[in-house]
Amino acid sequence: MSGMRYEAPNSVDEAVKLLADANGAARILAGGTDLLVQLRAGMIDPGVVVNIKNISETHGIAADGGAFCIGATVSGAEMGEDAALSAAWPGVVEGAELIGSTQIQGRATMAGNLCNASPAADSVPALIAAGATCTVVGPDGQREVSVADIPTGPGQNSLGNGEFVLNIKLPARPANASDAYLRMIPRTEMDIAIVGAAVNLVLDGDGTCTEACVVLGAVGPKTITVADAAAALVGSKVDEAALAAVAAAASAAATPIDDKRGTVAYRTKVAGVLASRAAAIAAERARS
């Protein structure tokens, strides 16, 4: 580690300037739960670390007509304590809350999890299934981007020089809608997903699914949106036959690798198991 500068700007403009001036040698500090690990492991050697926690636009969860805007420095613990958010998007909140330990939960942010671009990121599948967007700020002003377009590959994101994510937005949703996220880890916590599966769905008045999105994590270089699994749900009562079709579609869509965390055969099977279980949970939540 050579000379590293630390900056804590108070405004978006200052932060953008610091990042742009560093020309790629900067790292953003929000929760820091990936950054500090990478620094200590010697994986990165940034010239400057820019703490964005002093920027007021990154703070808090704002509810507006059923939609939510979650600041980039909002921690998993803050999300879990927000009753309205947890009621509307239980799958998104449980994905964020599965990251790390209680201590990590006080720090770790969804925006950081998104930009870190791990294929196994726990909060990302449910965000994509939810159709979330984010506000990206940078030297050319701000733009709204689909969350799905931020990660481009393991450890890679689509942010340009000087850009950072300011907030994440979840849309307003109809009645009888809910979501769920499940992941497989060998332990019960403090681990990285071998497989993750998120399901977001909407039911009509008699319990028939009218909209669905099924997204897998950790079984490919990026999340995988399984259109066939969504198609199996839409028009069904989310019954056993539909759930079996979800499982088959998810397993068929998974493109995992063999590594120290799991085998291709295991991940392929469990992708189906978790997708169908998440669909059942989301449907149960939507009904109640």
Next chain:
Amino acid sequence: MNEQPKKFKWVGTRTIRPDGVDKVTGRAMYGADLTLPGMLQGKVVRSPHAHAKIKSIDTSKAEALDGVKAVITADDMPQADPTPVAAGEAMINLRDLSDNVIARHKVLYEGQTVAAVAATTSDIADRAVALIEVEYEVLPHVIDVLAAMKDDAPVLHDDMFTGGVKPKPEVASNVANRVEFTLGDIEAGFAAADVVIEQDFTTEPVHQGYIEPHAVVADANPDGKVDIWCSSQGHFMVRTFVAGLLKIDMSKIKVTAAEIGGGFGGKTTVYLEPLAVLLSSKSGRPVRMVMSREEVFRASGPTSGAAMTIKMGATKDGKIVACDATLYMQAGAWPGSPVGPAAMTAFAPYDVDNVKVVGFDVVSNRQKVVAYRAPGAPISEYGVECVVDELASELGIDPLELRAKNAAKEGTQAAYGVKFGAIGMVETVAAAQATEHYKTPLGPNQGRGVASGFWFNIGGESCAGIRINEDGSVSLTEGSPDIGGSRASMAMMAAETLGVDYYKVKPSVVDTDATGYHFVTGGSRVTFATGMAVVKATNAAIDELRARAAKIWDVDVEGVVWEDGHAKPASSNVGDFDPMSVADLAAMANKTGGPISGHADINAKGAGPAFGTHICDVEVDPDTGHVTVLRYTAVQDVGRAIHPSYVEGQLQGGAAQGIGWALNEEYIYDENGKLENAGFLDYRVPVASDLPMIDTILIEIPNPTHPFGVRGVGEVPIIPPLAAVANAVAAATGVRFHALPMSPPAIVAKMAEKG
């Protein structure tokens, strides 16, 4: 037991530990906490190859870096003699130990030390490490134990010929040694059996997983004296090894035991200490070295992995009549797996007439193994306890009933040589049978497993000093690093013996200059052996206190008895004197002969063997292979629980580590022999939420050799969990798993195979 248990004032109570406040307030000084003026930071250069010749090491660029004060390689170490030295429960060859501390000519595993630096800051030391250029000639490597035994396997040591076989082999191999223990005639035994079960099992090496990484500060003075502060399970062991490796007189080395953040056997050897001394001596400044967690995994010892075949035979009525085992155990890069104790303990819980165990000690290109709680026993007893379960199922007998029927008891001849005295195997099984846990019904996908375990326990050298202070308070000194609450237990035994308030006794673990030689804190020996020394020292102080009272009263010492912390006349014939307390006698000490103390230096014999029986309930998710441990009860004969909370903690900790061993812990190597999971993220010890409350039942069958009946308790509890979990998983799934760990992918794969 006909005898009423003796009532104690302190023994058996839950006193407050004397080291507790320091630990919870962060004041306790662990290995990395000492800072000395001018202190340097030491770092290590490690091999990136699993097996390679070192062709050259160029340290010039590192030496030229500003802030670097010393660089060392094996050339700075004296050539060590291949002399066996006691290391935990095994013997170690000093030349092998020296090579493991810093490689000479050849590296035998990825992560082995090849050079070390000391610099003014950590950052500079890291840069210096990167500047050291090592040229290697990479050699073929072998990781797995069975692969290492093949004829065409790369041979690690061209001067190693299998010991324990006749005639001596003509070619070198990776098989260091063969051991055998036999009793009776197994062929006749199996001939008499109605049911015979034979199965193969494998286990993976597992790390002790202590939270505190290895850490040391060394200060070598220009006159040749060396001070060392380090976290270890034996500062005398550190002194022995540093003196032997660096050829320094023991009298010139003073080692102070820092507080220790876990060891479990893993801190019964040295890694950094000799390097820190060499760096200090070369730079003329104190040097601190601390391993990262990654270094702990890459370069410090796990216990062995193994492959084994277990065969047992029984008659229809459930009498086990013959036992046969073959064990192949990984030693790591140099000989010294715990194959001996694994072979000796394998069938020890059972009273069987015909037993044969053969074991092989096998080297391969991985970290040198070091002791881990009951070294070897969890491995061999895992295979045996699985087969006992299979026998029970084949015979249609309840598995605890089968264990009760065949349990070793007083007078049983063990295959490893001893005839057991008073032991509690029968009682632990009976207590397990009587639990509400064992009778509770299970739900779908759930299963219950039981297993028993045996460990010898040891005694060994310990010393103690009791000093009565001028105010009557008591200072207690001993030299066993306190890894499990032993200072509290020592103070309790002293207070009980002397008849004073426990809180008036201050126990200290003192440095190697301040007490006599102690064997390591290991082998479950401290409460037994150091406890015996403390009681003997306390009795010596009592004799002195009686002599002082006799002097004051002007009577014969035989006329003075010691009761409830007071000197009293033995009878009215002696005279009418008011009892004198410790404080009364201390206040008059300068008039009666000076300071009052008692000392004992002993080699304790007669450690009582111990047995445990565990019950485990699991639920297996058939689709993901995830195993949830629902309920767990550990029963153990503890002899006498001096401090029940710490004894229960030993049972719970052992169970937790054994559950991790059974379910998820393993080393993952890539095709080049590089470790891929050198950290707690992917080397999965259980976290708190993975475990239920571990219930404990303490059975007290006193060990007749110890004044309070103590048996070692720290090792037995890691033995039964492997098979208890495996038997529970077999019951839940209907499938017998023959390989550990039973990780979710392994469970799904095996269940798919079975359809």
